[in-house]
Amino acid sequence: MGIDRRAFIGLVAGGVAGTLFTPIPWKMADDLSIWSQNWSWIPRVPKGPVAYAYTSSKLCPSGTGLKVMTVGGAPVTAAGNPDHPLSQGGVSSIGRSETYMLYSPARVKSPLKKVNGKFEPVTWEEALTALAEKCKAAGAKIACVSGDQTGTANEVLSAFIAKQGSSAYYMVPSEKQSAAKAWSLMGGAGQPGFDVDNADCVFILGADMFETWGSSIRNRKAFGASRDASGDAKAAFIYAGPERDGTGSVCDAWIPVKPGDLAMVALGVAWILMEAGAMPSGPGAAEFVSYVKSNCSPDKVEAACGLKPAVLVGVAKMLAGAKAPLVVPGSPCGQGGSAAAFMAGMALNMLLGRINKPGGVVALPALPKAVDGAMDQADILKNDLLAFLKDAGAGKAPEAVLFYEANPAYGLPEADAMAEAIAKIPFKVSFASFMDETAALCDLVLPNSLTLERFDDVASPYGVAFNVYSLVKPLTKPIYDTRTTADFILALAEKMGASLGFASMEEVLKAKVEALALAGGFIAKDVQPWQALAGSSAPEPSADLWADLEGGYAWVLAAGAEQTGLGYAGGVLAKAVKPIEGKVVLAPYARQTSGTPVMGIPAQNLTIVPDNELINTATFVKMNAETASWFGVSEGSSITIEGAGQKLPVKVHLSENVMTGVIAAPLGFGHSAFDQYSKGKGVNILRVLAARVEEGAGVAVWDGAAVNIA
Amino acid sequence: MEKKSGKAGGVGGFILLFLVGLVGSLIVGWVVFPSLLFSQKTQPIRFSHTVHAEQGMECEQCHYLTEDGQFMGLPSTESCADCHPDETGEDTPNGKEIDKFVNEYGKTGAQVPWLVYQYQPDNVFFSHSAHQGFQCTDSGCHPPVETMDAPPVYEENRITGYSKQTMKMWQCERCHAQMGTSNACYVCHK
Numbered sequence: 001m002g003i004d005r006r007a008f009i010g011l012v013a014g015g016v017a018g019t020l021f022t023p024i025p026w027k028m029a030d031d032l033s034i035w036s037q038n039w040s041w042i043p044r045v046p047k048g049p050v051a052y053a054y055t056s057s058k059l060c061p062s063g064t065g066l067k068v069m070t071v072g073g074a075p076v077t078a079a080g081n082p083d084h085p086l087s088q089g090g091v092s093s094i095g096r097s098e099t100y101m102l103y104s105p106a107r108v109k110s111p112l113k114k115v116n117g118k119f120e121p122v123t124w125e126e127a128l129t130a131l132a133e134k135c136k137a138a139g140a141k142i143a144c145v146s147g148d149q150t151g152t153a154n155e156v157l158s159a160f161i162a163k164q165g166s167s168a169y170y171m172v173p174s175e176k177q178s179a180a181k182a183w184s185l186m187g188g189a190g191q192p193g194f195d196v197d198n199a200d201c202v203f204i205l206g207a208d209m210f211e212t213w214g215s216s217i218r219n220r221k222a223f224g225a226s227r228d229a230s231g232d233a234k235a236a237f238i239y240a241g242p243e244r245d246g247t248g249s250v251c252d253a254w255i256p257v258k259p260g261d262l263a264m265v266a267l268g269v270a271w272i273l274m275e276a277g278a279m280p281s282g283p284g285a286a287e288f289v290s291y292v293k294s295n296c297s298p299d300k301v302e303a304a305c306g307l308k309p310a311v312l313v314g315v316a317k318m319l320a321g322a323k324a325p326l327v328v329p330g331s332p333c334g335q336g337g338s339a340a341a342f343m344a345g346m347a348l349n350m351l352l353g354r355i356n357k358p359g360g361v362v363a364l365p366a367l368p369k370a371v372d373g374a375m376d377q378a379d380i381l382k383n384d385l386l387a388f389l390k391d392a393g394a395g396k397a398p399e400a401v402l403f404y405e406a407n408p409a410y411g412l413p414e415a416d417a418m419a420e421a422i423a424k425i426p427f428k429v430s431f432a433s434f435m436d437e438t439a440a441l442c443d444l445v446l447p448n449s450l451t452l453e454r455f456d457d458v459a460s461p462y463g464v465a466f467n468v469y470s471l472v473k474p475l476t477k478p479i480y481d482t483r484t485t486a487d488f489i490l491a492l493a494e495k496m497g498a499s500l501g502f503a504s505m506e507e508v509l510k511a512k513v514e515a516l517a518l519a520g521g522f523i524a525k526d527v528q529p530w531q532a533l534a535g536s537s538a539p540e541p542s543a544d545l546w547a548d549l550e551g552g553y554a555w556v557l558a559a560g561a562e563q564t565g566l567g568y569a570g571g572v573l574a575k576a577v578k579p580i581e582g583k584v585v586l587a588p589y590a591r592q593t594s595g596t597p598v599m600g601i602p603a604q605n606l607t608i609v610p611d612n613e614l615i616n617t618a619t620f621v622k623m624n625a626e627t628a629s630w631f632g633v634s635e636g637s638s639i640t641i642e643g644a645g646q647k648l649p650v651k652v653h654l655s656e657n658v659m660t661g662v663i664a665a666p667l668g669f670g671h672s673a674f675d676q677y678s679k680g681k682g683v684n685i686l687r688v689l690a691a692r693v694e695e696g697a698g699v700a701v702w703d704g705a706a707v708n709i710a
Numbered sequence: 711m712e713k714k715s716g717k718a719g720g721v722g723g724f725i726l727l728f729l730v731g732l733v734g735s736l737i738v739g740w741v742v743f744p745s746l747l748f749s750q751k752t753q754p755i756r757f758s759h760t761v762h763a764e765q766g767m768e769c770e771q772c773h774y775l776t777e778d779g780q781f782m783g784l785p786s787t788e789s790c791a792d793c794h795p796d797e798t799g800e801d802t803p804n805g806k807e808i809d810k811f812v813n814e815y816g817k818t819g820a821q822v823p824w825l826v827y828q829y830q831p832d833n834v835f836f837s838h839s840a841h842q843g844f845q846c847t848d849s850g851c852h853p854p855v856e857t858m859d860a861p862p863v864y865e866e867n868r869i870t871g872y873s874k875q876t877m878k879m880w881q882c883e884r885c886h887a888q889m890g891t892s893n894a895c896y897v898c899h900k
Binding site for chain 1: 728731734736738739744782821867869870
């Protein structure tokens with residue numbers, strides 16, 4: 001028996017009516033709405049006990065202490081450790097990304113070996129055997145390039161190549177190295193530090209100290225502490241630099257100065273102080289006085305820099321009238337700073353009598369080493385990576401080079417030439433955690449475990465006025481097949497019959513901490529190091545230093561190195577002070593939101609990169625309306641910057657926060673490696689920045705460079 | 711004269727098939743659909759709450775609030791291993807389950823992937839600490855597992871992935887309304 005049309009309609013109608021009295025439509029509508037919110041790529045909240053653990057950031061150059069929240073043992077978020085003197089509860093966007101970067105798509109997930117131009121996974125044992133053979137063959141013709149500015153891993157690596165007979169250990173250039181070279185030229189001892197906390201008038205000479213200079217989070221805290229909302233500011237801050245950037249915009253005054261003119265401005269202030277009676281003494285003082293008096297009078301500074309004499313007089317009066325004035329010289333972009341500007345700034349500090357004084361310059365004595373045979377940090381900082389790579393490019397490369405936490409193929413000036421030079425090195429190994437530009441050029445990539453997965457340490461980041469030591473300890477097992485590089489190097493040395501005396505980085509650190517305990521110092525808990533510098537009694541040394549460090553506290557030593565040979569280096573200054581010649585100066589700047597050369601742009605930071613720096617793949621450079629009128633460009637115009645033999649297409653953003661004659665350009669973009677969050681985002685400004693060598697000082701400088709605009 | 715077609719038709723046929731459709735859809739909707747919507751899963755370990763209760767254990771020994779208000783709903787492998795560090799070697803059903811736990815989790819350190827009947831979605835912040843005044847089972851939130859020798863079957867919604875026992879928002883709101891507690895969005899959605 002069949003059914004006709006009417007009966008069929010009855011069946012359907014009955015079915016529909018009945019369905020309406022079942023859960024199907026209502027449950028389906030509800031469930032589908034829930035289903036539509038549960039896509040596979042949406043992160044899930046992990047379940048488990050919530051706990052907090054303490055460590056310090058290695059990705060962030062400021063070395064802040066971290067308070068990491070874990071859920072079920074897995075690190076979830078990183079915040080500032082309120083009990084750490086370099087953090088005081090604050091955290092940079094880089095430090096905060098320590099947890100997110102664990103899961104970055106750019107991570108190297110296992111050891112890789114390049115075969116016919118492509119990477120293939122190998123085991124750690126295979127990698128160990130292969131590298132041991134290469135290192136044995138290379139002998140003393142081995143070098144190491146390190147980007148770790150604060151770690152004892154440098155002792156392990158430098159001791160390893162020293163056993164091979166090599167002293168070719170290079171640090172990636174930083175504020176620390178620029179300062180070390182200039183300070184050494186002045187006859188200074190120790191690592192220069194600046195007691196911002198106890199100063200009452202801070203003249204910032206170029207240093208972007210709330211963003212990329214020194215321990216920036218601690219600098220921000222010191223600035224904040226001086227701005228108690230209940231009363232007047234306890235300290236005045238004056239910023240001299242090419243752009244009213246994150247530092248300049250919060251200071252009490254911004255003095256527009258091009259990067260190449262920072263030394264001249266400081267010496268102009270020195271001229272006024274000397275006219276008022278300040279008299280330099282010590283090595284190089286006579287040449288200094290002669291040079292400053294002849295070349296740095298306010299009218300001559302105005303002729304050279306366009307700065308009105310009244311501005312210099314104002315700065316000089318503020319410094320001379322303060323109880324604890326401090327001059328902080330540095331680079332506006334956190335690297336490639338001028339030795340002349342540093343020496344001129346430090347000469348001001350000396351003229352003001354601010355060496356080894358509370359609120360002044362406190363140079364830090366070297367910390368004891370843990371690894372026998374490791375190179376002294378001071379000796380390492382004398383080695384010039386740029387010169388080394390230029391030699392490599394000219395065919396004078398050693399047989400093998402180890403790159404540790406370093407990405408010179410991207411992060412150095414004239415980046416194209418640097419990458420070409422690295423490519424010419426016969427055998428190269430990267431210990432990068434992420435597939436960066438340098439790792440992509442290497443023959444072996446042996447991924448270092450990340451901060452939260454390894455034992456490591458942070459010793460006295462540049463700029464702090466007290467020695468400070470923090471422990472980095474693993475809070476989770478490695479997410480991927482990675483190893484702590486120092487552990488691997490110790491195993492490599494053992495395999496090659498050149499044991500360094502330690503089985504693991506943990507052992508090295510325990511030896512380091514034992515040595516620190518003998519050096520004195522205390523745990524920054526009830527008394528902070530800047531209070532000790534100001535005269536507070538230091539507490540008793542820790543009874544169990546390792547346990548305190550594991551608990552997230554920092555060991556500190558508030559004592560300055562004795563200065564027996566410090567002078568004005570007038571002869572060097574006389575040769576080194578030179579402006580950047582050119583109609584327009586390219587002044588790079590860096591932001592923590594854009595990451596660092598070794599980590600790329602953290603994925604979660606892309607949303608906070610402003611539209612006046614990057615839109616899709618276009619990088620924006622800033623210039624003021626007057627500079628723009630020189631080239632007939634306006635907001636959004638496309639221009640080409642030419643420098644160092646390269647051309648870069650960028651777009652224009654008009655900003656009156658940039659001084660006339662300067663183009664401010666953001667660093668951190670234009671990666672050709674990493675992941676979709678970094679690769680192809682804008683251009684790498686370092687490609688058009690040519691380093692200039694300051695005469696007399698012999699220091700390569702690239703905080704600004706003359707460029708052509710088309 | 712019109713020939714009889716032999717097909718069901720006319721008003722009678724309409725009503726007949728309407729009823730067939732109505733009844734059929736009701737059966738599908740109330741009987742077939744639920745069984746299709748939910749898949750059934752068993753717990754990785756047949757944990758007997760009654761055996762543990764008979765030993766004199768209190769619920770709070772395994773399910774407790776910490777001092778900071780966190781609810782430790784599931785005991786860790788380590789805490790289970792405190793009492794069950796080694797295999798029993800027994801051939802009884804309970805002995806076999808204990809040995810399964812020891813071999814697969816106790817010895818490896820892996821956490822038991824318990825299936826939780828009441829997990830809320832990620833966008834819901836539920837605090838056991840704020841609900842301490844209510845009985846776990848009498849309030850209707852949890853099944854009375856303390857009387858069960860075997861855990862109930864876990865039914866998972868094939869579309870949403872949530873447990874069948876996941877409390878719906880209206881249930882939360884109703885209880886809040888009855889208790890005079892705020893039903894503002896931010897109370898549960900932080």
